[in-house]
Structures are given as structure tokens and as C-alpha cells.
Amino acid sequence: MTAARESDALHERARAFVRAFERGASMPEPFDALATDLARFQARYVPGYARLCAARGVDTARIARACDAPAVPTDAFKLGRVSAFAPSEAAVVFRTSGTTIGARGEHAMRRTGTYDAAAVAFGRRMLAAGWRERVPVLVVGPSPEEAADSSLTHMCALFVRAFGLPASTERTYFVRAGALDVDGLSVRIAALPRASPALVLATSFALVHLLDASGARSLTLPAGSRVMQTGGFKGKAREVAADELRRAAAGAFGVHERAIVGEYGMTELSSQFWEAVAVDASSPHGVYVEPPWARVVPVDPDTLAPVPHGEVGIARIEDLANVDGAFAVLAQDRVRRVARGFELLGRASGAAPRGCSIALDEMLSGEAAR
Amino acid sequence: MSRSAERRVADVRRLLAASRSVYEQRARWVPELALATGLTPQGVELGFESLERDADEDEVRALVARVPEAEGVHVVLSANVFVAPLRAIALARAAAERVTVRPSRRDPVVARALVDALRDDAVVLVPGRDVAAVDRGEIHVYGRDETIAAVRSAVRPGVVVRAHGAGLGVAVVTRAADVAGAAASLAPDVAAFDQRGCLSPRVAFVEGDEDRAVAFAGALHAELRAWEARVPRGELTAQERADAARWCDTLAFVGRLWRGAAHAVASLPPGASLAVPPAGRHVLVVGEPDLAAVAARVAPIARFVVAVGSDDPGRASAAVPSHARASVLGRMQRPPLDGPVDRRSV
Numbered sequence: 001m002t003a004a005r006e007s008d009a010l011h012e013r014a015r016a017f018v019r020a021f022e023r024g025a026s027m028p029e030p031f032d033a034l035a036t037d038l039a040r041f042q043a044r045y046v047p048g049y050a051r052l053c054a055a056r057g058v059d060t061a062r063i064a065r066a067c068d069a070p071a072v073p074t075d076a077f078k079l080g081r082v083s084a085f086a087p088s089e090a091a092v093v094f095r096t097s098g099t100t101i102g103a104r105g106e107h108a109m110r111r112t113g114t115y116d117a118a119a120v121a122f123g124r125r126m127l128a129a130g131w132r133e134r135v136p137v138l139v140v141g142p143s144p145e146e147a148a149d150s151s152l153t154h155m156c157a158l159f160v161r162a163f164g165l166p167a168s169t170e171r172t173y174f175v176r177a178g179a180l181d182v183d184g185l186s187v188r189i190a191a192l193p194r195a196s197p198a199l200v201l202a203t204s205f206a207l208v209h210l211l212d213a214s215g216a217r218s219l220t221l222p223a224g225s226r227v228m229q230t231g232g233f234k235g236k237a238r239e240v241a242a243d244e245l246r247r248a249a250a251g252a253f254g255v256h257e258r259a260i261v262g263e264y265g266m267t268e269l270s271s272q273f274w275e276a277v278a279v280d281a282s283s284p285h286g287v288y289v290e291p292p293w294a295r296v297v298p299v300d301p302d303t304l305a306p307v308p309h310g311e312v313g314i315a316r317i318e319d320l321a322n323v324d325g326a327f328a329v330l331a332q333d334r335v336r337r338v339a340r341g342f343e344l345l346g347r348a349s350g351a352a353p354r355g356c357s358i359a360l361d362e363m364l365s366g367e368a369a370r
Numbered sequence: 371m372s373r374s375a376e377r378r379v380a381d382v383r384r385l386l387a388a389s390r391s392v393y394e395q396r397a398r399w400v401p402e403l404a405l406a407t408g409l410t411p412q413g414v415e416l417g418f419e420s421l422e423r424d425a426d427e428d429e430v431r432a433l434v435a436r437v438p439e440a441e442g443v444h445v446v447l448s449a450n451v452f453v454a455p456l457r458a459i460a461l462a463r464a465a466a467e468r469v470t471v472r473p474s475r476r477d478p479v480v481a482r483a484l485v486d487a488l489r490d491d492a493v494v495l496v497p498g499r500d501v502a503a504v505d506r507g508e509i510h511v512y513g514r515d516e517t518i519a520a521v522r523s524a525v526r527p528g529v530v531v532r533a534h535g536a537g538l539g540v541a542v543v544t545r546a547a548d549v550a551g552a553a554a555s556l557a558p559d560v561a562a563f564d565q566r567g568c569l570s571p572r573v574a575f576v577e578g579d580e581d582r583a584v585a586f587a588g589a590l591h592a593e594l595r596a597w598e599a600r601v602p603r604g605e606l607t608a609q610e611r612a613d614a615a616r617w618c619d620t621l622a623f624v625g626r627l628w629r630g631a632a633h634a635v636a637s638l639p640p641g642a643s644l645a646v647p648p649a650g651r652h653v654l655v656v657g658e659p660d661l662a663a664v665a666a667r668v669a670p671i672a673r674f675v676v677a678v679g680s681d682d683p684g685r686a687s688a689a690v691p692s693h694a695r696a697s698v699l700g701r702m703q704r705p706p707l708d709g710p711v712d713r714r715s716v
Contacts, residue, residue: 048623055622055629073620079642080624103643301612304619314612330616348612356450356512356536356568 003045003084004110010034010041010323011114017293017320018117021125027292034320035066038327045084048076049326067297067306071316072326077105077268084324085110094151096267107151107267110324115270118321119155120162122291126274127228127261128163128199135225136192137164138185140202140210143173151267152230156201159228163199180209186217197224200253203231207249208240220254226278227253230263246285257285264288264344268329270321276340289341293320296342298335312336314348373467378434379427381463381492386707388487389456390423392480399479406477407452409564409604414452416601417563421453421480422460425707432708434464440530441507442468444499446521447481448513449474451567454711455481458534461710462510463493470496504529534712537568537676538646539702540694542664542686543586545577552681553589555699556653559679560590560633561597562703564604565649568712569677569695569702572647573654575664583637583657584626591628591635594651603632606650613648620645621654646671664689676712677702 001009016028042049043060049072053060056070063069076082077096089110096105109115128135137160147153160172174185192198198221202210207229210219221227227249240248242262250257258277262285265272271294276283283289290296297306298313307313315331322329334345373381392399396418403414425433443462447455455473459481462469469492473481478497485495501509501524508530511521518533525531539559543552559571574590576583606614614634621627621636624645628635633651638644640657644667647654658664665688668675672691680686683696690696693713695705705711 051626052619052623055619055627070619072623073616075616075620075645076623079620079638079645082623302608302615304615330619332616356448356454356566 004089006041006045007084007110007324010038011111013037014114014293014320014323015117018114018121018291021292022121031292031295031318031320032065035318035327036060036063036069038320038323039063039066039069041323042084042325042327046082046326048072048080048082066295066318066328067316069328071299071304071318071328071330073330074105074266074268074332076326077107078103081106081108082268082325083108083110092154093149094154094267095149105267107269107325109270112154114321114323115154116158118271118291118293119158122272122274123155123159124162126276126279126289127159127226127263129279131163131197133196134165135163135196136170136198137172138188138198138200139173140175140180140185140200140206141173142175142178146173146176152203152265155265155272159199159201175206180206180213182210182213182217185210186214186219189219189221192222194222197222197226199225200227202227202229204229204240204242204245205231207245211245211248211252214252219252224259225253225255226259226261227255228261228263230265242286260285262286262288266317266329266331268322268326268331269294269317269319270323270325271319273341280340283340286343287338287341288344294318296335298337298342299330301348304330309337312345315342372439375431375434378464379430381490382430382433382460384490385456385460385463385484385488385493386422386424388484388489389421391487392483393418393421393423395483399483402479403452403477404604406479407563407566407604408607409452410602412601413561413564413604416558416561417452420451420562420703422456422704422707429706429708432706433460436709437461437464440465442466442470442504443508443510444496444501444504445469445471446501446509446511446513446517447472447474448511448517449476450512451563452477452480454512455484457707457711458510458512459484459493460707466507467492468507469493470499472496472499501525508532510534534710535714537674537712537714538573538671539567539569539571539677539679540668540675540690541571541574541699541702542661542678542680542682542689543574543576543699544661544680544682544685547681549576549582549586550589552699553586553593555681556590556679557593557597558700559702560594560651560653561601561603564606565651567703569705570649571653571677571679571702572649573644573656573671575667575689576655576657577660577664578657579659580637580640580657583655587626587628587635587637587653587655590653590655591630591633594633594635594653595630598630598632598651603651610648610650614650614652617645617647617652621647644671661685661689673714676714677705 040060090108093108144157262275273288295318297316299316301314315335336343443466625638637655677695678690679702687696
């Protein structure tokens, strides 16, 4: 079987997870079964992954659990190709934003169908839950034409198509050429029908800019509306504590705080994680849940072994939808498992050495995940 | 406030005499330094070899000439490499008649030993002194960006702050070098202070093709393994271990990794972005066709580069920023005592 046909078969198995989730059915096969097959496929066709497995003494032919396969550090996406196919076969290449030393991470996809299905299925469940009709969707971010290599923009565009009003002639995207159009957004919000909810998609730093710039303009959304908030600040705006920003955003949009729904995603992944505040009245903010085709495992940053439940570790993310890249990714975010999911505790800082050598973080500031 | 150049040179020389005394009695400081620094006792012994104990006349005069006179200097030492207090106090003493020294809380050993051995009322340890209490003269601060920023924000108006921040070293192995010999020379520069010094090389650029870079990386791996046996690496902090684990996995993925029990060397394929390794005896080897290409690769990290070591320092200097100190391989940790280690603008 060729790599492409093997990949297609694995995509089909990942899509089966998504379809089962949409139907409310049990998963078609054990998570570890697909995960280990992905590890074997990626070790065969992603040369770097074969080298990583060899360096860690892992023979993917012999592993039976996802956690036995090495995770690819996100830094690898900045330094090399993490793909099981030739560059010419890429349907899309998503890129992280740059760092001080210039490297941008790249996640190339041979096909986006699995990503799209997974994002929409879980987004519908966690963000658009209970909405029987399509709603106006407003993106406090650039359009796909303007940011074609942003996975976040791609996801927002998916949500516009999946949850938004069909063939809307109204304006949807409110960042152009890097500038936030507060007046345009305010006018658009004022014109929204008041009888049905709306959906606003925004990054944390865009929300800060919006709140800072909105002045006396009204941003009050119709009753029942929701706001997706994603990402950190990464030097793009003044930093605001998450609960403070949520309170301020809720006040500005005239919605309950539980209508502000947090999302956690990364360019390097094909799945996202959501706060369950819109679907579970008892679920707190700050706790994210995974879809059945992805897992977030806190690991010891030194040994990379899972830490006991409740302890803080670095996020090892196993994503069955990441067929043609790395099904297991080692992020730089600190996480902790809790009863209903995991808490996101911020980025792990680099070592401050005991001497006068420079810390890595001092060289790598300004990096953004998506 | 004015002292003659002769007097200032003499004051620095007295400090060097104190340094020799500390060096001669170094065995007594080893256990305490090992505890404070995380180095092994052998690592402390190796570090002591970088303690300046003498300097020729031209060097000391150059140091004095580089330092403007000040009414007084308060030196704020962070947890630098443990021999760094000598140069810091020498610079302060060259500048001022009165010097106060606030040693690092975590590693006060050598600062205390030097001041004790100096027996000079003009140089006084003031462990608890707040920089806001300094009402005139200069503050010389050593440490990380945050430390420097904190000092700058706390000083009184009129007090001059001279800051010496963190940095890193790079090595340049020119086409003329024998790669095995260059690797043998570079290894002690890496091993010293477990690579926690701002002079410590973390990236080695090898002029030539990829095969030559790989040959150098393999040779350096063998040399560092030999140094592990001679001078074992000390305990890394949890965060240092985490950074090392991540860097090693990343480089195993994108390049080629040679991993020892307490060191790692990696090479990158041509064109890949630099992945500067964490401290702890980790070296990235990058092959480049010529020094112009090396300069282009250094450019993104130029402002952090404090030192360059090379088989041909004269040629290599052209590839690094002008503020970087240039030394032959094996001498990177011992630049002449002719001014601050860190010559970036302060």
C-alpha cells in the first residue's frame, strides 16, 4: 500500500471517531489501536519521527499503547518538516507566528477534511450547543483571504460556514490589515436581530484591544449569544488575568460570564479543546475537555512520563486527527488533570540557568501558538 | 575623587594578589561552592582555573582606561559563574575609591573570600544593601534582564547604572582547522561551569560541508564524553533537565543527535533554523560554506553573543558582532583582564 493510501485509510478511521461522536455512539475502536497504528505509519513516512523513535529506543512495531510512542516537541515544527508526504502534496500549510530568532512553525496538511470534521463536530457540541438555527457569526480577526496560513482563522471560517447564516451578505471579519475595526463591529452588532443569538469568535488579545478601544460604543449582543475566547497574549497586548478579561468581555457584550467559552488549540494539532461552560452548568471556567479522538496527558518535563493525576505536567497531546504529521505532540503548556478535564496553567518558562548564560526564553520571546 | 592611573592600577593589582591567595586556598571553598553552584567538586576545581590571578601590565592599564572614574561604586552580583566577582570588583575598584559589594544570596562564596583576602577598607561587603540606598556614584549590576530592570527602576536620580547582562558564546571552526583538534580544544570551554557562563559556547559553526560538520560533532561528542569522566557534570535544575530533554528530542527529530550520559551534541541539516541549546553541556553544530554564511546565521542571535572562540580568532571575528570577545579555542573562559567580560553597550 502506498503512503497516500495508508494515510487515507487512517484518515477514514479517525473520521469514524468523529462520526460516532456526532451520532452519540460508542467509539469504533480503542483509542490506543488507532494511536499505535498512527505511530507506526508516522515512523515509516516521517523521517524525523523515525529518528526520534530510534533516539528514544522505541520500536513502534512493538508498542501497544499511545503513551509508548514518543511525542514530537512543538519546536520541531519550527526547524523541520513534520509530514508524511512531499511538500508538493500539501493542500494547506498552517504557520505559527514568528519568534525573535525568526523560526515559524509549520503544519502542512495533505487533506483538511478530517481537521474540518473534527473541529466542527466538537465546536458544535461545546460552543453552538442548543442552537437549532444558524446564527450570525462575527469574527474579531482576519478573514481566510488575509490570513490563509492561520489555523485559527481556518477554524473560525469553518464555524462561520457551519454555524453562520447561509450566504450572508453582512460583514463577518473585523480585522483588516492588522487593524481592528471597532466602529464596524459596533455597527454590525447594533444591526443584529435581537430575537436570536449571535456568536463572536475572538482571541484574548483581540478582546483586550476591543475593550480598550470600544469607548462609549455599544457592543451589547442579543440574548443567548456566546463568545469564543482563545489564546494567550504573547506580547501582542497588555496582559489581563483570564477571569478579569472574561468579566470585562461579558460586561461589554452584555452576556453572562458563562457565555464566554474558552478554546485551546495549536497550529501543530488537528483538534481543539473547549471549556464546557456552555453545556455543563457545573463545569467551571479554566477546565478544558477533549473530544474522544484526542487526549491531553500531563507529563514530567524531564522524563516525559505521565505524572500522577492531579499533578502539574507539560501537555503531551495525542490527537488521532493528526494523521499526516505527529499524532503525539509535546507542547510547552503546563496542564493538570482535574475531575472533568484538564486545567491550562500557562506556558512553561525556560530555565533560568544558575550562571550568566542566557535563558532560552530570553531568546524566544514573542512566540504565539497559532 | 581623582586617583592617578598608577594608583588605580595598583589597587587592581592588590585585588589580583588577593585572588591568588583565594586560589591557593581553593580546596577550602570547594564543598560550599559545589553546593551553591550545582557543580561537582571537580567542576569547581575546573572553574577555579578561570579565576584571574594575574594580568600583564597592558591588560590592567587597558582595564583602568576603560573604566571612567566614579565617586563610589556599588556592585550587585547575581548568581554569575562563581569566579565572576573578581572582574566585577576589579572594575569597580578601578573606577572608585570606595566600593561596596552585594554578593549573590545564592552564591556569595568567592565575593566574600576575595574581600576577606583583600583586607582593604575601601572594599566592603554589604549583603543586604538596597540599591535605593545608594545616593551617588555608580551601580554595577550583573545578572539577568529582570534583575537589571529592577535595579534601574529602583535607583535614585543621578546614580549611574552600568549593567552586564546574560549572554552566550559561539565557536567558529574555520576551514583550516583540524576538526579533531578543534573539538578537543573546544570541549573544556563547554565543560567549564557546566556551560552556565556567558562565555560558554553553545553553538559551533563549522566552515565547510555537512560531512565536515558531522565529523566535528562526532569528535566533540567523544571529547565531551572524556570530559564527563574527568570532570563530571553537576546536578541540573529540574527546569534545565526539562529544557535539555526537549532540546534533545527536537534535535533528534530535525537533525542528528549524539547523546552522552551528561552531554549532547547535535547537528542540523543545511538551512534549518538555529536551535540554540540550553546550558548543561549541550552543543549545536552547524555547517556553513564560508564565514559570510556564518555571519548570516549568527545575525538573529547577535545581540546575545558575548564571545567567540576559534582556531583563527582574527578571521572568526568578522562573523560575529564586534562586541564579542574573540579567543582561541580552549581559552574562551579566560579572556584578558582588560575590561568587562560583556562588552555590549551598557
